Amino acid sequence: MSKDRSSKNTMENSGLSADEQLLFCNARPEPYKPYSIKAVEDFANWARANSLWILAFGTGCCSIELRPLMTARFDISRFGIAGRPTPRQSSVFIIGGYVSVKTLKRIIRSYEQMQGPKFIIALGSCPANGGMYFDSYNTINQFDLYLPVDMYVTGCMPRPEALLAAIMELKEDIKAGNCDGANRYVENLDWYKANQKKVIKNWDMPDYNW
Amino acid sequence: MNTLLDRLATDFGIYDISDRKPAITTLKVEKQQAERLIRELRDREGYTHLNFITCIDYIEQGIFTLVYMLHNYGDKSTLGVEVDIDRENAEMTSIHTLWAQAWTYQRELREMFGINFPGSPRQEEDFCLEGWDDIPPMRREFNTKTYSTETFGHREGRVSEDPREHMKAQLYPTRGGDN
Ligand code: SF4
Numbered sequence: 001m002s003k004d005r006s007s008k009n010t011m012e013n014s015g016l017s018a019d020e021q022l023l024f025c026n027a028r029p030e031p032y033k034p035y036s037i038k039a040v041e042d043f044a045n046w047a048r049a050n051s052l053w054i055l056a057f058g059t060g061c062c063s064i065e066l067r068p069l070m071t072a073r074f075d076i077s078r079f080g081i082a083g084r085p086t087p088r089q090s091s092v093f094i095i096g097g098y099v100s101v102k103t104l105k106r107i108i109r110s111y112e113q114m115q116g117p118k119f120i121i122a123l124g125s126c127p128a129n130g131g132m133y134f135d136s137y138n139t140i141n142q143f144d145l146y147l148p149v150d151m152y153v154t155g156c157m158p159r160p161e162a163l164l165a166a167i168m169e170l171k172e173d174i175k176a177g178n179c180d181g182a183n184r185y186v187e188n189l190d191w192y193k194a195n196q197k198k199v200i201k202n203w204d205m206p207d208y209n210w
Numbered sequence: 211m212n213t214l215l216d217r218l219a220t221d222f223g224i225y226d227i228s229d230r231k232p233a234i235t236t237l238k239v240e241k242q243q244a245e246r247l248i249r250e251l252r253d254r255e256g257y258t259h260l261n262f263i264t265c266i267d268y269i270e271q272g273i274f275t276l277v278y279m280l281h282n283y284g285d286k287s288t289l290g291v292e293v294d295i296d297r298e299n300a301e302m303t304s305i306h307t308l309w310a311q312a313w314t315y316q317r318e319l320r321e322m323f324g325i326n327f328p329g330s331p332r333q334e335e336d337f338c339l340e341g342w343d344d345i346p347p348m349r350r351e352f353n354t355k356t357y358s359t360e361t362f363g364h365r366e367g368r369v370s371e372d373p374r375e376h377m378k379a380q381l382y383p384t385r386g387g388d389n
Contacts, residue, residue: 102340129365135355137347138339141362199361202341 011207024206031183032116041177048091048117049174052167055090056083057110060097062124062157074160081167087113092170095149097157098126098139104146105200111147112209118182119150119174121166124157131156145195148181211235211287214255222247226292236277236290244293245303248278252308256282257289260308263315265323269350272297274323278305295325304330322348 010026035041054076058066069076070083084090087110099107111118125131127143134141143149150173153166173179185192189208197203215237218224224247226238239247251257261279268275278291295302304327306313316327321337324346336342345352 102338105340129368130358130362134364134368135358137344137352137354137357137361139358139362141358142365145363200341201343202336 013206015203015205015207025208025210026206027208027210029112029186029189029208029210031186034177042175045175045177049171050080052081052092052119052171053084053090054081054092054094055087055110055114056085057087057093057107058096059099059103059107060124060126062098062126063094063096065123065157065160065163066094066096069160069163074164076164076167079164079167087111088115090114091118092167093118093120094163095120095122095127095143097124098131098133098136099143100138101140101199102138104140104196105205108147108196108200109205109209116182117174117179119170119179120147120181121151121153121163121170122149123153123163123166124155126156128152128154140199146192146199148184148192150179150181211285218247222250230290233286234288234290236292238292238294241293241295241302244278244291245305245308248280248291248305249308251280251289251291256284259283260312261288263305263312263319265319265325265348267297267323267348267350269297274300274325276302276319276325300325302327304328306330320346322346324349 009028011028013021013024013026016024035044054066058064066083068074076082081092091114093107093111093114095107111120122128122143126133126139127149130136130139130141133139140146151166151170153162155162170179193207215224215227215235218237219227222239222243224237224239227235228237229235257280259281261281262277263279264277266275266277273294274297276293276295278293280289280291281287282289293302300323302325304313304316306316306327306329313327313330313332316325316330317332317335317337319325320327320330320333321339321342327333339347344357347354347357
C-alpha cells in the first residue's frame with residue numbers, strides 16, 4: 001500500500017469511493033509481447049490453440065446452442081475443448097447473442113478477469129449489428145465497440161455446426177498468430193473505456209477489473 | 211360469478227365488466243376503491259393468487275390502466291381488476307402488504323412507466339435498467355429506435371430484406387411464381 005497510487009501508468013478508478021479505491025489494483029494492463037524467437041512463439045501458439053476453455057456465461061438466446069455443443073450430440077470435448085465455471089480458468093468468451101447494457105457490465109468484468117491468452121467469439125447477429133433487437137432501448141448494436149472480437153458467427157441463431165466451424169477457424173487463426181484481440185484491447189484501452197462508459201452510466205467498478 | 215359481480219357493483223361501484231375469455235373476467239374500479247376491492251377479493255372471495263400486475267399506456271386519453279390479475283384456485287377463474295390512473299404524476303396505492311411479491315412488479319412499473327407506489331419497498335433502486343437517465347422506456351412517447359441509434363449506433367451495411375421475397379430468390383430461384 002505504500003506504493004504511489006497515482007502515476008502515468010495507473011487508472012483513475014473514479015467510479016469508486018476513496019475507501020474502495022484502496023481495495024482495487026489500479027495498474028494499467030500491458031500488451032502481451034511475443035517471444036523473440038519465432039519458433040518458440042509458433043510453438044506457444046500451437047499450444048494455445050489446443051488448449052481452449054470456454055467460459056460458461058450465456059448472454060442471450062444464442063447461448064442455447066452451447067448446450068448441444070457440450071453434450072453427446074455435437075460433443076465438443078472431442079476437440080479438447082471444455083467449459084469452465086470461472087473467468088480466471090477460461091480462455092474463450094463466447095458472447096451468446098444479444099447483450100443488454102446490464103449484461104455488458106458483467107461481460108466486461110468477466111473478460112478483464114480472464115487471464116491471457118483470451119479470445120472472444122461473438123455468436124449470432126445481435127452482437128454483430130443488433131440483430132432483431134436493433135431498436136431496443138436496452139441492447140447494444142455493435143459489440144466490437146466495447147470489447148475486441150476475434151471471430152464472428154452469423155445466424156439467428158447459428159447452428160452448433162457453425163459454432164464448431166468457428167472454433168476450428170479460431171484455432172487456425174491462433175496457430176497463425178492472428179488473434180490479437182486482447183492486445184488490441186489493451187493498446188486502445190482508452191477508446192474502449194470511453195465507449196463502455198458512454199452506455200454504462202452507473203460505472204461503479206474499477207476501470208480495469210484485474 | 212354473477213352474484214359476486216352484482217355485489218361488487220353495489221359495494222365498490224365496479225363498471226365495464228367484460229368476459230374476455232371463458233374463465234377471465236375483467237372489471238374496472240375507481241382508484242380510491244381499488245385496494246379495498248382487491249383485499250376483499252383476496253380475503254373473502256378466494257382470489258388468493260396474484261398472477262401479475264401490468265400497465266397499459268393509453269396516451270391518447272392521458273391515462274395509464276393498471277391491471278391486477280387475480281386467480282381463484284377454487285373455481286379456477288381469473289379476475290382482472292383494471293384501474294385508470296392519471297398519466298401525469300402517476301401514482302397508485304401499493305399492495306405489497308397484500309402480496310409481498312407485488313413490490314417487485316411495482317418496482318418494475320416505476321422503472322418502465324414511471325408510476326409511483328408510495329411505501330413500496332426498494333422503490334428507488336434500479337431494477338432492470340442501471341443508471342437510466344431518460345424518460346421511462348415503456349411510456350409511449352419514448353422513441354426506442356431513436357434512442358437505440360443515438361446511444362448504441364448503427365452498424366454500416368446492415369440491410370433489411372423482405373423475408374418472403376428473399377427466401378424465394380435464395381431457396382427457390384427456378385420456381386418463380388407464387389409458391
Ligand atoms: S442472434 Fe437471434 S438467437 Fe441470437 S441472441 Fe440474437 S435474436 Fe437471439
